[in-house]
Amino acid sequence: MLEVQQLAVNYRGVCGLDSVSFQVSPGQLVGIIGPNGAGKSTLLKALLGLVPASGGVVHYCTCPLHQQLERVAYIPQRSQIDWDYPITVWNVVMMARTRQSGWFRTPGRAAKEIVKAALERVEIPNLCDRRIGELSGGQQQRVFLARALAQQADLFLFDEPFTGVDKKTEAIMLEVFEELRSQGKILLLSTHEWGQSLNQLDRLLLLNQCLIADGSPQQVMTPENLRQAYGAPLGNPLHQDLETSFFC
Known part of the structure; x- marks a missing residue:
């Protein structure tokens, strides 16, 4: 089980996360949603220690997660990857095996x-x-999904995996997510995607610095929760658009 307790992040006095707590059991696919700047990417990075936490703990199987990062596969946002780096698809995916084989040994x-x-x-x-x-955007995302699969991890973190991908790539990704879930893996993904695709997730974490709601998509995507997360009062056109994109 992944256990996050009172996780907090501050950037030079600015709150990035405020005492976020949740647990994820094996075999769950959990989406992290919220407005821009809500802390979705910060949460994933803080779990891995890529940004320093100002408070809280993260445990996986009762041990600190940062002590067992070999069990984690992380795919960052595409905008954070240097696509001009002269490396082949094969070598990108093979990087997932270097921890086992060693950096200077032939695979x-x-x-x-x-x-x-x-x-x-x-x-x-x-x-x-x-x-x-x-490669195209969808092909690039499939390369990094392949690298995550080759790592044979237990915990998978995806930051905006559906951004800029084609429908075929999205379908492949959802199929792979379902296979990993059936194998008892834990999957966390941040997403801006709305609509019925959210119903394929076991749970949603609705975030805006603090955790506003945690539960099934139907439990989380309520008018009141959306108002708290996105700051749109009931009856506001923005709020109506958010509701319509999920419930229709």
Whole structure:
């Protein structure tokens, strides 16, 4: 189980997260939603120690998560990746196996088979010799999904995975998420996506610095919760648009 207790982040006196607490059991797919600047990406980074927490603890299987990062696969937002870096698709995915094989050792047969299987699962084995900067947005996202699969992690963190991808890539990603969930993995993903796709998630965390609501999509996406998160009073056109995009 992933246990987050009173997690807080401050940037030079500005609150990024305020005492956020939740638990996630194996086999759950949890979405993190909220307005821009709500702390969604900050939450994922704070879980991993990529931004310093000013308070709180993060445990996985009763031990501090930062002591077992080899069990975590993290896919950042596409805007945070240097797509001009001269590296091939194959080598990006193979990076997931370096912890096991070592940085200066030639990958063995087992590692190559794992990478090959991951590329095949996301339907891009034909792109293994291409540089990542030559790919479309959807193809690039599939490369990093393949890398996460090749890592064979237990906890998967995805930051805005659906941004800038095509419908086929989105469908592949949702299929993979379901497979990982059925294997007892824990998946956390931040998203701006609304509509019926949210119903495919087990839970939602509605965030705006603090945790406003935690529960099933139907429990979380209520008019009052949306008003608290997005600051739009009841009857405001913005609020109506948010409701319509989910409930219609």
